[in-house]
Every structure is written in structure tokens, then in C-alpha cells.
Amino acid sequence: MKPTTIIKTTIAVLFLQQTYSQETKKETAQPKYTIEKCVNHFELDKATKTKVGYQYWFADKDFTLENTLKMSIVEPGKSTHAPHKHIEEELFYILEGTAEFYLDGKTIAVGPNTSLYCPSNVEHGIKNAGNTDLKYLVIKKDLR
Template sequence: MKTLTTLKTTFVVLFFQQISFAQETKKETASPQYTIENCVNHFELDKATKTKVGYQYWFGDKNFTHENTLKMSIVEPGKSTHAPHHHPEEEFFYILEGSASFFLDGKTVVVGPNTSLYCPPNAEHGISNAGNTDLKYLVIKMDLR
């Protein structure tokens, strides 16, 4: 019995040492050097990524912004970027142009420009184009874990 307790204790110590090492390694990973030049990002269509439903443009990805992101999505009429889903990060959508159908935990609402939509962590959510013109919106994802 004493051997089993010793093994459990050793396992716990090693487990926490591994977590501590992983956190230290993450801290040591070089952060980008922030300058006025790379902190200002003007939208350029030729740098946008084409998707099967339109395109997207990353103003800030998680490697640059420490796990937080800012992206603009443009979705063609009647389409969505993906099916309703959930993830541990909270997320905001901000409608710039067009008409969006917003799904959140079983309910749907249609909204227009200058509307923000909040998705709590782990809530099932989705957004699609409910209009007959392109839907343009910002996606702000925050990882607060």
C-alpha cells in the first residue's frame, strides 16, 4: 500500500512539474515585436483568404494577439461559414453590412448593420447570410482561459 501511495505522489509531482514546464516554455516563446507599422492593419482585398462562401481577412490572429483574434468575414447570400458549433472561447460578431441570421442555443434572430452579437463560452452558435447581398461582419474571439 505504501508503494501505491508513493507512486501516486510521484505521479502528481511529475504531472505538476510538466504543467509548470509547459507554462514556462510558453512564456519563453518569442512574442512579436509590436511597432506602429505592424499594429495598424488596413484591409486589402488581395490579402484576403478566399473561402467556399466568400472570403475572410485576419486583422489580428492568435499568434500576434496572444490568443485573441479579429477577423472580417464576407459571406455570399444564403450561405454561412460553417454549421452551428461551440467552443470554449467567447466570441462577438459585429455586423457591418447586410442581413445576418444569428443562431444561439436553439433560437434565431435576423439583424442588420451596426448590431453586435455575443456568444458566451461553450454556447452553440452560428451566423449566416439572411439577405440578397453579401454579409460583411467582424468576428472578435477572446480566449480568457
């Protein structure tokens, strides 16, 4: 085979592989949405136990295209993890209890019906600062 024929054949194969890969991703990335799958009522027996309480995924990245919605319940005096940062923006909404919110070196205590925004790549954390369970929602956009 001539070098130009090999190059043309290689380009054609790469193009077909990329096209097939994109079509496969499209097919697998789009779950079948039904009203039954799109309505999610909290059920404690379907929650995941953690070291500090439990969490319940209302919507995870395997179902939605890029957003997640999780409810976390944290025991008094505990946190799910140490302050950290990541590329995704994150939004907390306090449902019950008292949260100590850490953002970029500062902390504040807040109660129910308060939202807390964590910008991309900014160190943040949340812990239970009260003597009852802390219950909050976590909304995150998956940027991967």
C-alpha cells in the same frame, strides 16, 4: 547512486526543463510589436478565399496574446459553417448585409451596426439571410 540522490537529481532536471520551457514560451509568445505591425489596413489581395466568400485576419492568435479579430464576408444564403459551440466567447459585429443569428435554439435577423454575443459553450451560428454579401467582424478570446 543512492535512491535519494537519484530522486534529487531527477527533481533538479525536471525543474530546469520546466524553467527552460517557460522561458522559451515567454520568448516565443511575445512578438516584437512595432507601429507598422500594430496597424493593419484591410487589403483584399491579402484576404483568404473560403467556400462561401472570404475572410481577413486583422489580428490573429499568433500575433496577439489571446484575442483575435477577423472580418468575414459571406455570399447570399450561405454560412461559414453549421451551428457549433466552443470554449471561447465570441462577438460578431455586423458591418453590412442581413445576418440570421442562431443562439441556443432561437434565431433572429439583424442588420448593420448590431453586435451579437456568443457565450462560452453555447451553440451558435451566423448565416447570410439577405441578397447581398454579409460582412461582419468576429472577435474571439483564445483561452488555450
